[in-house]
Amino acid sequence: MPKSKRLLEMMMTVNRKRKFTVSELANEFGVSGRTILRDLQELSELGVPLYSEVGPHGGYHVLKERILPPIAFSEEEAVAIFFAIHALRHHTSLPFETESSSALNKFYQFMPPDIRDRIDQMKRRVDFVTPKRQASSPHLSTLLDAAIQQKVLSITYETRGQQSTREIQPIGIYTKNGLWYSPAYCYQHQDIRVFRCDRIHDVVPSALTPLDLRDIHLENRQVKTVEDQDTVHLFAELTIEGVQACEAELWLASMLHVRQDGSGWLEGNVSRSDILFFAKFLIGLGKEVSVQHSPEIIDGIKAYLAELMNIYSQ
Amino acid sequence: MPKSKRLLEMMMTVNRKRKFTVSELANEFGVSGRTILRDLQELSELGVPLYSEVGPHGGYHVLKERILPPIAFSEEEAVAIFFAIHALRHHTSLPFETESSSALNKFYQFMPPDIRDRIDQMKRRVDFVTPKRQASSPHLSTLLDAAIQQKVLSITYETRGQQSTREIQPIGIYTKNGLWYSPAYCYQHQDIRVFRCDRIHDVVPSALTPLDLRDIHLENRQVKTVEDQDTVHLFAELTIEGVQACEAELWLASMLHVRQDGSGWLEGNVSRSDILFFAKFLIGLGKEVSVQHSPEIIDGIKAYLAELMNIYSQ
DNA sequence: GATAATAGTGACAGGAATTGTCATAATAAA
DNA sequence: TTTATTATGACAATTCCTGTCACTATTATC
Structure with a gap:
């Protein structure tokens, strides 16, 4: 095999095994150890972060960095990737340890100059906004790890300013609108509930035996949500503006119906305990809803309106 | 220069110039044309998408794909990038022509297997949610292009089911909550307004002379908003929940002040014509605002509340 | 239709780079 | 001490790379 090809292949091999010895590679590539040594030095010079130790149990390893082999991206793809990473900066907490900015910088650094120019021009003209929240969620990686490895956690959780302790087995984590949530099986409620991660103040491993929830994940967990309870029926006409306002609310999706002309209606069952919540929301829609x-x-x-009137009449 | 280095450098060079001839490269690298031909063939075999045409004005070009040179990413960075791109799938419209999935696939394909495993485990346990909307925004790239190149567009815009024509000069585009918006200078209002991109039904270039808005972009455009007009002063106390609700509204950013304990206040000048708008918004906040x-x-x-009372008392 | 500019191929000799071997250090774990 | 490992240098053998030349093919332009 000619050297140039060997080098590229070696880049990949070295990346796959993170630890290896010279003679190991020599066998694999069918060349002498001396040659491998020379090649490894070249790879080093090319930027592959290699590190070696002499003596028994010594050998080479790649530092935690990995080399991404040359990939062909179209310009559009490269730009899309850039802005995808750029969008991460809006998040105050992430389940990855890295600051996304370091990844972004590397990526930007290695772009051909004309794509860089294009990105520069776009940078202040395109954005993927996520509302900035001050609430930080420090336990994201722990929760995610528990979800992957099927572990039970004991958490202190804050509801209405009150702290309580619960045993949960996380299903996963997701962010929406600037906040992180974790659906998890709650041993106290014996059911799957969604927890707001910024209200989880303390996390320790629990001794409880985990359930087998490997087949339940973010995409199929909805099935489990309640149908039973004590509900009342909601029906409300919406103007065109009303429809548009409702479209902004994800949790209304299943109730919202839109007509051809843009107007529509809300219809569905509302848990009795949610009436106050819905009342507030509907008032917010003002005259766009009937x-x-x-x-x-x-x-x-009416009751809530009366309260408000009362407040504003003082 | 040894061949292996020449090949890597050639990869970059070829990427920078998108069009070149054999003799051009031969000069640049100080080798014969024959050698360049041989090298180019190797690059081809390595996956660089080269394409050639014979005859005068012929030459080589790289297809629209670009090669990203080998980059060292840490594992955490790679994972973060993956999920950043993955999050793009939630968007029904993007200002890039590419499907983000192709970029994602390539990226995934080239990852070392152990990182792939890690991603696989995380894939159904982490998500960056953006509400899915049926509304699509087909003109995003046109708007973005106009923002970058300082062009005036004539658009048909839908408000309350009515179509009207306006001349606008876009400042940029952004997505929030699953919808795309474009702040733009509107020649009819002689002011910067925010347009919802899915309500822009038709876009054609306008003959109007563009203003010089190069220094106005997504991050500083608030500054330009009215200072003159006929305004009234707003001051309103917010509870913690009130602050959180306001944080979701980008246009309030300049008025919102947050205290250490999470509560805060709104303070700023409101155009008289916007009073009704603010009244509705503040009513929507209910008891979280004073x-x-x-x-x-x-x-x-009060007036608006009275109206509502009236409606609901019938 | 001639001309010039371009890519593409094949063959071959000379030269440059790569390789293997061997000798030798240095290091650290067992 | 022994052993497994990296590390370096020198040199001859040999592989491979490179340039040259002689072609072919294609196409835009004059």
Whole structure:
């Protein structure tokens, strides 16, 4: 094999095994150890972060960095990747230990200059916004790790300013709207609940035996949500603006129906304990909504309106 | 220069110039044309997408793909990049022509197997959610292009189901909550307004002379908003929940002040014509806000509340 | 239709770079 | 001390790379 090819292949091999000895590679490539030594030095000079130790149990390893082999990206792809990484900067917490900025810098650094120019021009003209929250979620990697390795955690969780302890087995984590959430099986409720990660104040491993939740993950967990409870029926007409406002709310998706002309209606069952919440939301929609059902919800709205009136009349 | 180095350098060079001839390279590298031909063939075999045409004005070009040279990423960085790109799949429209999935595949393909394993384990346990919208925004690249190149566009824009034509000069585009927006100078209003991209139905270049808005971009455009006009002063106390709700609204950023304990206040000048808008928004915040100034705004709120009461009392 | 500019191939000799071997250090674990 | 490992240098053998030359093929332009 000619040297140039060997070098490229060696780059990959060295990347795969993170630890290896010279004679090992010599066998694999069918060349002498001396040649391997010379090649490894060249790889070093090319930027592959190699590190060696002499003596028994010594050998080479690649530092924690890995080399990405040359990849052919189209310009569009490269730009898309750049902005995808760029968007990570909006997140105050991430489940990865790295600052995304270091990855971004490397990527930017290695772009051909004309793509760099294009990116520069776009940088202040395109953005993927995530609302900035001050709430930080320090336990993301622990939660994620528990989800992957099927571990039970004992957490202190804050609800309405009160702290309580719970045993949970996380299913995964996701971020939406600037906050992180973790759906997890809660041993206290014996059911899958969603926890807000910034309200999880303390996490320790629990001694409880984990359930086998390997087949439950972020994409299929919804199946488990409640159907039972004590509910009332909601029906509300929406103007075009009303529809547009509702579209912004993910949790309404299943209730929202849109007509051809852009107007629509909300229809579905609302848990009795959520009436106040819905009342507030519907008031927020103002005259863009006309609530027709049920009386309980309308009463809730009236009551809340009266409270507000009261406040503003003082 | 030894061949192996020449090949790597050639990879970059070929990437920089997208079009070149054999003799051009031969000069640059100080080798014969024959050698260049041989090298180019090797590059081809290594996956660099080269394409050649004979005859005058012929020559080589790289297909639209570019080669990314070998980059050293740490494992954490690689994983972060993967999920950043993965998150793009939530967007129904993007200003790039590419499907992000192709970039993702390439990236994944070239990862060392152990990182691939790690990604596989995480894939269904981590997500960056953006609400899925049915509304698609087909003109994103046109708008972005206009923002970069300082062009004026004539658009048909839908408000309240009515179509109108406007001349705008885009400042940039951003996505939030699954929808795309474009702040732009509107020649009809003679001011910077934010347009929802999915409501822009038709875009054609306009003959109007562009303004010089090169120094106005997504990050500083707030500064330019009105200072003159007929305004009233807003001051409103916010509870912790109130602050969180306001943080979700980008346009409030300049008015929002947060205290150590998470509570805060809104303070700033509000154009008289926006009082109704603010009244609705503040009512939406319910008891999480206590409006203390100015009387005009409080009156606006009361009036709107009364209207609502009226509706719900029927 | 001639001309010039371009890519593409094959053969071959000379030269340059690569390789293997051997000798020898140095180091650290067992 | 022994052994497994990296590390370096020198040199001859040999592989491979390179340049040259002689072609062919294609196409834009005059």
